[in-house]
Amino acid sequence: MSKKLVNAIADMKEEEALNLVKKMVEDGSEPTAILDAAREAMDIVGQRFEKGDYFLPELMLAGEMMAQITEMIRPELAKMPEVKRFGKVLIGTVEGDIHDIGKNIVTFMLDVNGFEVRDLGVDVPPQKFVEAIRKFKPQVVALSGFLTLAFDAMKETTAAIAEAGLRDDVHIMVGGGQVNDEISEYAGADAYGKDAMAGVSLAKKWTGAK
């Protein structure tokens, strides 16, 4: 049944997937088995997104299915061991900018690719990034921005990270809207990611994840 569940989620058959989970719960399946199947399906969704077969509708529906399934098995979840993660990524939309669609897609893709992601939300001041780096200790910091105001906000954020003496501890990537390689260099980041897949490959490269 778990193979059927993997396929139902990966092929965007929402109703079928939720019915399967319901049945598995009723039949007394281990929550681990359900969650493993859901994770395997998310991997497939991520791969299809990377290949250019899947786009936003599929990512958003996959996210919705995952949330509903997690809700259905929540009572059992607390007992489960933490999954092993490749590395940590801190992400946020820079100060002054309140756009989040692009950032959320990158967060989703990093998550399905096995990263532990801490999302600081939108309009994040440089100091908040600095504090979060101290506490969360990420290897990668991802700065998102949609408007031209993000050019300077990104620069100020990397400067604040450097000033706090943390610049050598993290790799910084930038992306979104009007951002490109020229902005990455201007902001003092390490690289520009054109889309979510580029962001994932950068994070993998920097953390040595396979």
Place this chain on the structure above:
Amino acid sequence: MEKQLSPEEKQEALFQKWLSPKDPEGNDFKFQSPEAEKSYKERVTRIKDAIQMKKLPDRVPVVIFPSMWPATYDGITVEESMYDYDKIVTAFRKFILEFEPDTHMGAAQFGPGKFFEILDYKLYSWPGHGVKPEYSFQCNEGEYMRADEYDALIADPSGFFSNVYLPRVFGALEPWGMLPFLPGILEIYGVAFSFIPFGLPPVQSAYKALFEAGAEALKWAGAVGGLEAELVSLGYPQLLAGFTKAPFDVIGDTLRGTKGIMLDIYRRPDKLIEAMEALTPLMINMGVGAAQMNAKPIVFFPLHKGADGFLSDEQFEKFYWPTFRKVMMGLIDAGCVPFPALEGFWNTRLKVIQDVPKGTTVWMVDQSDIGKAKETLGKNACLLGNVSSSMLALSTPEEVREYSKKLIDTAGKNGGFILSNGAFFDHAKPENVKAMVDAAKE
């Protein structure tokens, strides 16, 4: 019987009206000098020739379409530009007179902050209301229409806007949810019942706010519109008759939000398509009405959720393109010139969107491959762009000049090109903006 004009003749007639503007009384518009009138006509003709693709313009036209940059260039904050109408008029006048672009889009983006306050507009945050004084307004996307409300929208889009959408998106109009069903006002029997809501205190206070907002809008429009007329009198035409949208973006940007519409593609695809069909004639009327009222042809389409990466090509062709094209064709049949802005990347869509009648549209190209765009869409349509925001903000004037020259030589080959920035910007080096303009004029 009156002769039916062809779409081409209607378009020519609208261009002629733009070329020979009238004052509000219907008399010939008075320019400040014969030279100003000559420059005005040369500029409009240059744009017209680039769009119609029948003959080469005397040179490649050049335009600058900023977002909030004219405010920062003049040293005022975005907040001041949205609240102090005299200040934005001064700043925008300076921007046009110093850079002398062939046309502009007016100063309407500096929307009246006070007006938004009076109505408690929730779809946006603006300086002093959720963003800092020096930053641009930004959209607060949300699910302003619920998934189970498609049938209500489809049955009566206007009623849905007045009784459901507007009360949700303007705090002051919340009582509009109580408004009567207007097509129910049919006969003497019971007609007074329909008017009871207008006697209720909350509805009356909503109308009071509305009158106040209307007065503020009028004050603002007087300032911004007065400036537009002044710039015409000095020889600088304003490009746009108005705007409309692709039905997919009406639902995705305004009503359901990105997440909502993306899920609807799987959960209720038929309803989504039906709703877009229902909105299509309204979006056509919106554009055609603006063109007729303002006596000029060009109607802007800010496009958003059809860009590369949002949808697969198959989803684009099924959900985005059909009603978008229908709205464009409705406009073209009425003699209008659709002006869609391809924000971001649209490389994989070019082969689909090139299916438009030659010489009837103009497309703002942001970061799409301009060479590819010229070979596809550019065969039938005028392209406008694609000097990037990053280049205007960070490159040297020499680099901007060189890139602009390259664009003129390649994208401008055989006409059908207008040199411009590719996306609306708040930040730029003035010398880079100048270098772009000079590149076209040299």
